[in-house]
Amino acid sequence: MKVTIEHVFCRYSDEATDIYFRIINTILFSIDEAELRASMERLKTETHLDDYFVFGYGAHHLWVCQRRPSDQAKIFENRVIMAEF
Template sequence: MEVTIEHSFCPYCDEATEIYFRIMNTILFSGNEAELRAGMEHLKEETQLEEYFTFGYGAHHIWISQRRPSDKNKLFKYRVMVARF
């Protein structure tokens, strides 16, 4: 997997920071798209991933965006990372 950091991450709490690095490790340790999808689902079940981040898939990539601390229904303007598979 090739991870591109597209914008700075806002470390507004320890849990968001821990999840950010767990997302990155999940991506980097995945060997293919199926492993990545399974890893992200596992991370979603194991942590409060959706409290701090949102993600989605394109044809050949996954994108990650960070939620705003003041209103979890809003996202920061830019994605924090994208990974191509």
């Protein structure tokens, strides 16, 4: 997996920071797309991932955006992480 940090991460809480680094580690330790998808779903159930981040998949990549601390229904304009598989 190739991880690209595309934009500055906004450190507005310790939990958000912890999850951010767990996302990066999850990507780096995944061997293929199937493992990455399964690992991200596991991370989603083990943490409050949805409270701080939104993620999805393209044809050959995973993207991650950060939610706004003031209104979790809104996300920051730029992706923070992209991972190619």
